[in-house]
Amino acid sequence: MTFEEIQLKAFDLTQRETRRLYASIADDYKTAMQNIDRQLRNVYLKILDDVPAEEYYNYMTKYNRLENLLEATKLEYMKAARKAGGKIEESSKLAISNLYYRQQYAVNWATDAMAFVALNPKVIEVSVYGTPVTWGKLAETYGAIEDYLPQSGTLLNELITKRRPQVLADIESTIRQGLIQGTGYKKTARGIRDIMGTSMSNAERIVRTESHRNMTAGNYAMKKAAQSEGVDARRMIVSTLDTRTRPQSAQVDGRMEDENGLFLYPNGERYKIPGNTGVPKYDINDRESVIMTVDGKPPELRRGRDPVTGETDIISYQSFDEWLDANNHKFNKSGRIVPK
Numbered sequence: 001m002t003f004e005e006i007q008l009k010a011f012d013l014t015q016r017e018t019r020r021l022y023a024s025i026a027d028d029y030k031t032a033m034q035n036i037d038r039q040l041r042n043v044y045l046k047i048l049d050d051v052p053a054e055e056y057y058n059y060m061t062k063y064n065r066l067e068n069l070l071e072a073t074k075l076e077y078m079k080a081a082r083k084a085g086g087k088i089e090e091s092s093k094l095a096i097s098n099l100y101y102r103q104q105y106a107v108n109w110a111t112d113a114m115a116f117v118a119l120n121p122k123v124i125e126v127s128v129y130g131t132p133v134t135w136g137k138l139a140e141t142y143g144a145i146e147d148y149l150p151q152s153g154t155l156l157n158e159l160i161t162k163r164r165p166q167v168l169a170d171i172e173s174t175i176r177q178g179l180i181q182g183t184g185y186k187k188t189a190r191g192i193r194d195i196m197g198t199s200m201s202n203a204e205r206i207v208r209t210e211s212h213r214n215m216t217a218g219n220y221a222m223k224k225a226a227q228s229e230g231v232d233a234r235r236m237i238v239s240t241l242d243t244r245t246r247p248q249s250a251q252v253d254g255r256m257e258d259e260n261g262l263f264l265y266p267n268g269e270r271y272k273i274p275g276n277t278g279v280p281k282y283d284i285n286d287r288e289s290v291i292m293t294v295d296g297k298p299p300e301l302r303r304g305r306d307p308v309t310g311e312t313d314i315i316s317y318q319s320f321d322e323w324l325d326a327n328n329h330k331f332n333k334s335g336r337i338v339p340k
Contacts, residue, residue: 003109003291011099014102015211018094021334022204029197032077040175043069057179057180060179077168077199095210096217098337099215101324101337111295113229114231118339126145127149128210133145143261148273151278163202167195216273216275216290223292234293235292236256238254247266267279328340
C-alpha cells in the first residue's frame with residue numbers, strides 16, 4: 001500500500017468499528033420495541049379482551065392498570081436510550097483514539113523522524129465531551145484547546161438526552177389516545193414502533209456525525225503531534241465521491257490545508273477540522289476523510305519502511321498489533337485503543 005492508501009484504510013477500519021457499535025444500538029432498540037409490543041399485546045388480548053372499545057380507557061384507569069402499562073413501556077425505552085447513550089460516547093472515544101494511532105502507524109511507516117506519542121486522555125475528553133480541562137503544555141503537542149471543542153455549541157450529553165422527554169411524552173400520548181379512541185392493539189403498537197424507530201434513527205445520526213467529527217479530530221491531533229516531533233506534515237481532504245456525497249464535500253475533495261492549518265469551504269469560511277465546522281449541512285453525515293502528506297511529497301507516491309518488519313514499499317495492518325504492543329498499548333473490550 002502507498003501512504004495514501006494506508007491512511008484511507010485507517011479511516012475505513014475505524015469507521016467500521018463505530019458502525020458495529022451502532023449495530024448494537026439498533027439491537028437494543030429492537031429488543032425494547034419487542035418488549036413493549038409484548039406488553040401491549042398482553043393488555044389488549046388479556047385485560048381488554050371482553051371490554052367494549054369505548055370503555056378501554058375507563059377500564060384501564062382502574063387499579064393502576066394504565067399507570068403500570070405506561071411505566072413498563074417507558075422503562076423499556078429508557079433502557080434502550082441509556083444503552084445507546086453509553087455506546088455513542090464509546091464510539092466517539094473509539095473514533096478519536098483508534099484513528100489517531102492508526103495514522104501514527106502510517107506516519108511511522110512513512111518517516112523515521114517521529115517517535116511514538118501516546119494520545120493524552122485530555123484530548124479525548126475535550127473532543128468527545130467539550131469539557132473544559134487544564135490544557136497547559138498540551139498545546140505544544142496538540143494545538144489549541146479551542147480546535148477540539150464541538151463547534152456546533154451542543155455538547156454530547158445534550159445531544160444524547162435532549163429528545164428523551166419528548167419521546168417519553170409521545171409514547172404516553174400514543175397509548176392514552178389509543179385507549180380513549182378505542183383503537184386496536186395493532187394500530188397502537190404501530191404508533192409506538194414509529195416513535196421508537198425515529199429515536200433509533202436519531203441515535204444513528206448522532207453516532208455517524210460524532211464519530212466522524214472525532215475521527216477527523218484524531219487526524220488533526222496526529223498531525224500536530226507529528227509536527228511537534230519535527231515531521232513536515234500537512235493535511236488533505238479526500239471525499240467519498242458517489243451519488244450520496246453532497247456537493248460541498250465534492251468541492252473540497254483534494255484541498256490542502258493552508259499555512260495556518262485551515263481548509264477553505266464553499267461558504268468562504270475556513271475551518272481546521274472537517275466534520276467540526278459548526279455548519280450542520282457540512283457536519284451531519286459528512287463523507288470527508290483527511291489524510292496527510294509528509295516532507296512535501298504527494299501521499300499517493302510516498303513509500304516507506306514498515307515500523308515493525310522493516311520491509312520497504314509494503315505496508316499492511318498485519319503488524320499493527322505488534323506495533324501497539326511494542327509501545328504498551330492495546331485494544332480494550334470495546335475495541336478502543338488504550339494504554340496497557
